Amino acid sequence: MGCAASVYQVGKKKKKKGIIPEVSIFVPSMRVPAQCDLQRTLKGLIPKDLADKLTFIRNQILLIAQDTDVSAIDELQKALEEYLSLLVGLTRKEFGIQELTGFKWKNLEDGQEETSVANSWFELLSVLHMMAMLTLVEANMKLIPKDIAMTERAVSGDCMRDTVDLLLKASGYLDFCVQDVLVHLPPDIKNKLPKDLHQGILEATSNQALAQGTEIQLGLALESQNATLSVKRRLACEAVSYYAQTLCFLSGDNNFHGTAKKHLLFIKWKYLEAKAAAYYYHGIIIDKGTEPSCHVSAVCCFLAAEELLTESKKASLSFCLAEPVTRTPPAWGVMKHLNKKVPETAAKKSQMYGYLLDQEKDLRVLPDLPEFQLSLKPEDYTLPEADSTWDIPGQSLKEHLKDGEETD
Template sequence: MGCTTSKYMIARKKKKLIIPEIAVFTPSLRIPVHCDLQKSIKGLIPNDLVDRIISVRNQIILIAEDTGGSATNELLAALEEYLPLLLGFTNKDHGLLDVVEFKWRDLDGRHEVCIANPWFEILSVIHLMAMLTLAQANFILIPKDRSGSFDSVVSADNMRDAVDLLLKASSYLEFCVKNLLHFPIDIKKRLPKELQDNVLQGIAYQALGQGTEIQLGLAMESQNATSSVKRRLACEQLGYLSQAHYCLSDCNIDDHDGGYGKKNLSFIKWKYLEAKAASYYFHGVIVDKGSEPSCQVSAVCCYLAADGLLTESKKACLSFCLANPITRAPPAWGGIKQLNKKVPELASKKSQMYGYLLEQEKDDLQGLPDLPEFQLSLRPEDWELPEIDSAWVNEKWEIPTQPLKEHLEDSE
């Protein structure tokens, strides 16, 4: 009986559900699908080049399918090896522009796209590189050992590395927008929503907004950063997220095909509310230094607004986490961790101190003061395609001849 019970228990044991933590939002990944490269390009280029191309592409597919895209370093290394090989297809002299039908699908396998154009493959490769880079930024911002504490500590070095990764992801996406979307209309209509120009630009803005958020956190930990600098960073983050929301909300993105559209917009709303809270808090700190009673009244209004926005941001965070697919938010870290402690206390203290002024001047209050606008300063360096692999520029190509019988068998 003991053995029977043991087998029964083992049979009922379920795989542990892992709910990922999200500090940097990464939209759903798209991965390549096997296509018959051997049949398409055999006899058109040397066999050793054919073998290299097929080998590297298959390696990318294998890693992506086996790990669900979590092996970011291995995948990025394979993609960077593949890209110079892939660029050879774009040379008109080789006659390969419409020979191969390149296939890609989302990670869940719900939506597959097949397009006979190497620039579609290049666009898909660089998009995947950007998404994997965002995933790397998320990984280093999630504490690995909290020692039983609910506090989240992210080192300054990790924060700076995350900013670099976010800038790199943004540079990939902006390159795609500027250089890789000049397709004929019929191909443009077949591109998945993740590769539309507004979506690519929106995710680029979102990455820059999160990079600015991290810079704000670093500034708040620095004794040399002034309140003006912190306000500027918070307002810039607000600007980036506004641009991201505008781009993505204009794209009619949804979740019917397994995408993350609604969840992405929920994430932006959450971060937007946090950024607005930070902007009003630091604006209040600056205004509070004035000597006029109206300055104190404006400051209190800013503090109360910041407190209310933080409360709303926590609700938005919960909505984001519960949106499909379900995720978790890590404990507060960086700048928002400090704001969660400072703002409620200061808002309560200042409203009690200057409540009489608020009451006296309530008829003259025009609402919250306008936040200043700043030019968005965080910009990625321009990214460029690598050089075409040297195997494509070899003038001593030896194209193997194929007997007629084998050619006919391949064509069947």
């Protein structure tokens, strides 16, 4: 089973082979724990009951990750959160055990290829990354109906709002990884990290979540009678900025193969869609002016939007056909609206102002899109408090272990 199928099957019932997964929210990768003997490696380093608890919950995560029940994502997230509270203790400097045991993880794309790093901050990074990816999978599931054979697609406002919340949460996990976890890893370990844990990829995925959240907000604005054209243009332009930043983060890594290549193709496709929307709404606002230059600029915007939409459809096909093969959902929300309105408006306005285009050839310049301060931010995330098992009042960890040996 390919990576996309593996990633998007997490938390779902096992489906027949040959079913191509549908992607609305792109999940770059899914890394899961691999078997490692924590009890043996932690023996004598931390109290036995603590080592047993860490091992039990980590093994539980490993087993649930292989589950196919629809409730698997919720179970995984709960187990990961419980594991985090135990794991936080291993990162404490005063205990001096940050680099004394190895942790193994594997990427579903690579199959059996494992990464082993003897650093508790690596384990923390991997857990938070998995939580972020599971949240993106959950967001994707919100937008995909149970009957994926439906030719018409409608997503409720509640589903869209829930999806935005999930995207902000995923972005928050990844932002925390960049700002508060990577800084604790020494350079030699950072250089050995798997590609999906590189800073640029983490930043790109965090930004992608914000971009897709903004795109969905535009869909909500489209359905709202209170949302003005200015609001719609602003959201469309913000989405362009987010996707442009994401492309910038991704361009820092030249190794585009497999899922990395597919990730880049996805962002290029969504960037073109966002830009088409931005030029469409920008054109409508400019066209409200009374000067001939306003109408000429508006037509330039509409024609650009039409061309960008055409290019986006080609980009969508390239994304779908890139390994691992995926499907995109039928157009809904903003894109369903734009697929109809952009060609109509471009044709109508070109005909209406054709004489101006001929007369004012010097004005036939595509205007720049306005820039706005970006609204969406990653959701704030803080690590949980260390599990009470780590509380050893009045003793150092070594003293506690010594006492434990004497009573055995």
